[in-house]
Amino acid sequence: MSVHEQDWWRNAVVYQVYIRSFADGNGDGTGDLAGLRSRLDHLARLGVDAIWINPWYPSPLADGGYDVADYRAINPMFGDTAQAEALIAEAHARDIRVLLDIVPNHHSDEHVWFRQALAAGPGSPERERYLFRDGRGENGELPPNNWESMFGGPAWERVVAPDGTPEQWYLHLFDIRQPDVNWEHPEVRADFEETLRFWFDRGVDGFRVDVANSMVKEPGLPDIVEGVNDAQDGGHPYLDRDGVHDIFRSWRRIGDAYDPPRVFVAEAWVPDPQRLARYLRPDELQTAFSFNFLTAAWLAEDLRDNIDDAIAENTRVGAPATWVLSNHDVCRHPSRLARKPEAGRGWNLDDVIALPADPELGLCRARAATLLMLALPGTAYLYQGEELGLPEVEDIPTDRLDDPTWELSGHTLRGRDGCRVPLPWAAGEPGFGFGPSGTPWLPQPEVFARHAADVQEADPESVLHLYRDALAIRRAHPALGGGALTWQESPEGTLALARTSDSGDGGFTCLVNVSSAPVSLPEDAEVMLSSGPLTARGEVPADTAVWLRH
CATH class of the missing domain: 3.20.20.80 (Glycosidases)
Structure with a gap:
């Protein structure tokens, strides 16, 4: 290979x-x-x-x-x-x-390990695979820390024992049904x-x-x-x-x-x-x-x-x-x-x-x-x-x-x-x-x-x-994929980047008019692909990109 x-x-x-x-x-x-x-x-x-x-x-x-x-x-x-x-x-x-x-980072609460952890109870080896902790407050009624879930609300959920007694909390940085695993285990x-x-x-x-x-x-x-x-x-x-x-x-x-x-x-x-x-x-x-x-x-x-x-x-x-x-x-x-x-x-x-x-x-x-x-x-x-x-x-x-x-x-x-x-x-x-x-x-x-x-x-x-045309050109052109990038001078509100292959072959420029008035193409440039129509004068309008061969 x-x-x-x-x-x-x-x-x-x-x-x-x-x-x-x-x-x-x-x-x-x-x-x-x-x-x-x-x-x-x-x-x-x-x-x-x-x-x-x-x-x-x-x-x-x-x-x-x-x-x-x-x-x-x-x-x-x-x-x-x-x-x-x-x-x-x-x-x-x-x-x-x-x-x-x-x-x-986490399992489903239906993962066999988490079911085992719930059944085994506080202090068990099964719970050590996750991040169970006792709560704060007089009766453990407060979450162990102030972390918030990425989805909103506290990052902790309290477990209830089979007899209905509230006990430990487990960490879930995401959904309540996604208990975090313990990567120290x-x-x-x-x-x-x-x-x-x-x-x-x-x-x-x-x-x-x-x-x-x-x-x-x-x-x-x-x-x-x-x-x-x-x-x-x-x-x-x-x-x-x-x-x-x-x-x-x-x-x-x-x-x-x-x-x-x-x-x-x-x-x-x-x-x-x-x-x-x-x-x-x-x-x-x-x-x-x-x-x-x-x-x-x-x-x-x-x-x-x-x-x-x-x-x-x-x-x-x-x-x-x-x-x-x-x-x-x-x-x-x-x-x-x-x-x-x-x-x-x-x-x-x-x-x-x-x-x-x-x-x-x-x-x-x-x-x-x-x-x-x-x-x-x-x-x-x-x-x-x-x-x-x-x-x-x-x-x-x-x-x-x-x-x-x-x-x-x-x-x-x-x-x-x-x-x-x-x-x-x-x-x-x-x-x-x-x-x-x-x-x-x-x-x-x-x-x-x-x-x-x-x-x-x-x-x-x-x-x-x-997309098809762009991917076909990207695959075929020697300057695209690997190789270097060099920024070219261009008007304010535009980007012009040149690419060359590792061997120095294949002149390629991408010109993007992000927010400028229409800009002219270089005299020796050939348009391979454009994201949208050029102006009647052949200029690149705002919010348009062109790929050029030169």
Whole structure:
């Protein structure tokens, strides 16, 4: 195997599959393995190098599958292990690698270990696998500390004994039904290592690591003191603690033992690029999402600063930058960019929903942002449906909301369901062709008809064709993927970046007019691809990007 094939992850384009909403093969209204397998040719035509599949494990779905009850099995609503192995083989036959999601911070409360812990009682070895603590107050009626759940409310839930007596509390940084595991316990470490090997042995090419920066907690679980240890600088009691790096070193050794080596990408919301790069040292994980790029404002200076910071810090540790604009946890970028430029810094729907929106402008900016992202050196992740230009669904009826954020926030935050609405495949079919039943698990808006895959297939100016063309050029052009980036002089409100291959071949420039008056193209430039139409004079208008050959 060539070095390029082993290091495929350095410049790959990876497509995220939120399996519950991708395609329904059996007609129950929920996406599944049969549906995914039936749409692999769509992904092959798109031109992606790999897919990342959100959790497909048995789960009560208290948090969309991130409450895992068994890490080495398939949720029956999605299929079975035989179907999973068939999917891996069919993807590989199309030169598409497969990454899975691993959720190491917490289990489902239906995991056999947690059931054992509840039955065993305080002080038992079974409870040591989790973070059970006595409460504060005269009778233990207060939570052990002041930590808050990521979904709202306290991060502690009190257990009631079989006779009805209140007793200990357990930590859940996320939903009440997601108890945090104790990473100081050797059985926890060994069990997750067994899970890695289980799926690697079945041909999986790597893992995306959920909340990779939150697994290790400070001994004693102290209160968070505002202004003292609430920053992510190594001193926070559960965010970005140094102990996580020993875990990832052991995981890297496991991945490297396979031929070819398996790979990891970290979901680590670490705002300091220098600290994020520590996850990517040569003996740790290969890649980590650069979320600062996702949350950058649609302003030329903000975009450039975040690109520079990510590239510089990753280069120090020999790792590629990893870019993303949307995923299953954030408001889709056409809807974020439909607001004032600074709205990008608010990454979820609840941050931006009250702001005036211009959907057509948002889609125009999204197309330009995509060409900018795909022109950058490193890895790019696409979220299912962005190749169709899907907007966030902002008005799902409240009685249909599924995200635990809605309940845990006291019905004040809508949460993440708006980016998880099932995909439209065929405009004229019930449920827009999502599955045979025509009744998806989340309701689809009528606007999805114009975004359906079959409609876009017939329109050469569609978002789908833009993505296909961009990925084809990115794969073929010697300057894209790896190689250097050099900023060129350009008018205020624009970005112009040049790319050259490692051998110095292939002149390529990406020019993005973020907010300027129309700008002229260089005299010797040939337009390979444009995110939108140029002016009658051949200039690049605002909110438009072009790829140039020279």
